Amino acid sequence: MIIGLMLAFGIDPKEFLTSITIVAAALALTFRDYITNMISGLIIMFSDQLTLGDYVKIGEHQGQIIDITLVNIVINNDDDDIVMVPNNFVFTNNIINQSFQNSRKVSVEFELDLAHAIDREILKARLSDLLAQHNNEVQEDSMKLKVLAVQKDLVKYKVQFTLTNKGKTQSQFIKNAVLNEVMKIKN
Structure with a gap:
């Protein structure tokens, strides 16, 4: 039915699908970091390695986890600053969960x-x-x-x-x- 409508209005279905594919590829490249960040967030949320209240060191950031979202982990550091660490950063750096040891x-x-x-x-x-x-x-x-x-x-x-x-x-x-x-x- 959709192809029939396209032909009725003089639109070539091959060109339309090609255009849609190019747009989809451009969107995927544009939002690639955001999408991988969200997937990383889901993995962190459903794993039992990090939980709210844990005292962690991620890269140069150190403090207590106060929130875990799809986009980032929110840490309250020793200076009581709120630090938002992107989930991709968590996956590419070493994590020390000091709550397990201390x-x-x-x-x-x-x-x-x-x-x-x-x-x-x-x-x-x-x-x-x-x-x-x-x-x-x-x-x-x-x-x-x-x-x-x-x-x-x-x-x-x-x-x-x-x-x-x-x-x-x-x-x-x-x-x-x-x-x-x-x-x-x-x-």
Whole structure:
């Protein structure tokens, strides 16, 4: 029926198919990187090698995976910058998934109202003293305190430390102790 309509309007079917083929080839060349990027994204999404929350190093980019899309992997690096790494880049570079080897690293994020905010060094000292009480569970001098954001009426913090042994219950116990100390500051 389509060929009959083409002949009725004076269009040569061979020339039409040739034109369509050339256009399809041009589109494939134009969108080649985007298509391979999407296929790479699907492979990453359905493999169990990378998951949200993993701490990875891909090329010169290092940080925690916060999103995996068809186009890129979104990483929150140690400076709290959001880095979008194209999926093709992931496939052509070495990946170090540090979550597999370092599950002892613990992060606790919390917020303090500006009315309850205290000097960063005082907060760091209080949390260091708290973690020193758990010196059997927490590696000495492994604590880092970061200010994630200062907003209109609150300050967001993140404290990170390394446990001496792997263990989910131990990690949760120390996290609760840190959050209880933060609650004392708020009160």
